[in-house]
Amino acid sequence: MPPVIRISQISDYVDQEITLQGWVYNRTHKGKLVFLLVRDGYGFAQCVAFKNDLTPDLFETIVHLPQESSVIITGKVRSDPRAPGVPGGYEVGITGLDVVQAAGEYPIALKEHGVDYMLDNRHLWIRMPSQWAVLRVRAVVIAAIHEWLTDNGFIHMDTPILTPAACEGTTTLFGTKYFDEGMAYLAQSGQLYNEANIFAFSKVYCFGPTFRAEKSKTRRHLTEFWMVEPEVAFCDLDGLMEIEEQFVSHIVQRAIEKCGPELRSLGRDLSVLEKIKPPFPRISYDEAVERINAVQAQTEDPEQRKLLEMPWGIDFGAPHETCLTQQFEKPLFVYGYPTAVKAFYMEPWPGRPEVSKSVDLLAPEGYGEIIGGSERISDPELLLQRIHDHSLPEEAYKWYIDLRRYGSVPHSGFGLGVERTVTWICGIDHLREAIAYPRMINRMYP
């Protein structure tokens, strides 16, 4: 048997005999020839069977091969610009074919389907080129995250998933009974543990699933999503923004480098992504409010005008983020949010206690927030006061306050949402396609 190759490497095997192990994605029957679009996990390649080249039995088998049948194909690779696939441009002239299994009638025809139907068949949907491509990009994004952080002195620390209470005391949590200790809650952030970890390791990050029991029903929310949270000792807000822009640029450039065919197959314009390099524009919350108000003043549509209303002091909604990010080609830093709309642990702006040393990173093209971060309070007295102001149980935060007693330093950190980042890089319009098995308010199957 000729060597088994990966379709992603097919261009290295022109004019050579090869073997493909894969599945029949599509079959087109043209009388005396049959086109099979075969996928092997690494790509999609057209294989062509001519009646004159094969035994009558084998040709008849190929003519009737059901979609998604598993096959082992031998043949010769040739370059042909007509051949579709990922990457396209090469096809295999079939000389032999073994059917591993002839598939039963497949639920997903290569036609239009509704979202609900596709999500019910998510375990099969991930085989299709668009979903396959997005999930390949996701894997590269995750690898790039680990790569950049490791190369830049960060150590990966795992933080607990079962936690005793709300870390930020804001969002709704999933609870479960925990033996005789009362309730445990699924983590919504590893940040507070990260803050403990930096005093041992200086630069750390956690990476894991995050759970929010909010009844959000939008294209930007999942109840279970993945977040990477770096935290850095001796780092202020400016230092944090420098890290973030280097980090995000690396992720995007790696995606272009390693997933060009996948991104192109999704219809993504790579020249847009190639511009994602430091420095990123930085504007204050104050300026952002002014910019939104300026756009709002020129908006004719009364409905849109109402959505863009933006008095100083409120947090951005989706329409505000869209309005801002459409003004820039690169991701946009907005820093200095009102203290009142942010978490209790954020350092106040010097001389402006109503503003916090916080910064969000908004992805361009209307994709919106992919990072939330801040400099953390380092003074123990101020931290204690904030805990009281937010009516949080002091006893539960004893260990966290300890961190400010024993060698406190200015420190900062952020959280990057993996699915939002993948959604933006891929240019798709819904978060649910950026994870293999999305968990949403009314979906837990499959």
Place this chain on the structure above:
RNA sequence: UCCUCGGUAGCUCAAUUGGCAGAGCGACCGGCUGUUAACCGGUUGGUUGUAAGUUCGAGUCUUACCCGGGGAGCCA
């Protein structure tokens, strides 16, 4: 939780004023040597989301409920 749109064949959708339940795709059979979700001919396919009501007659009108899409809020 709120606003809004929808639920008819395996899938995507039609069905005029309340008057015979239709098409495309899929599947199956046949034809075709360059298809890109091929195309052409034929066959197959129905508890119209559930329950009640109005009516000679309901996919269509009324009420309640269930399920889903899009948006808002909240956030990554």
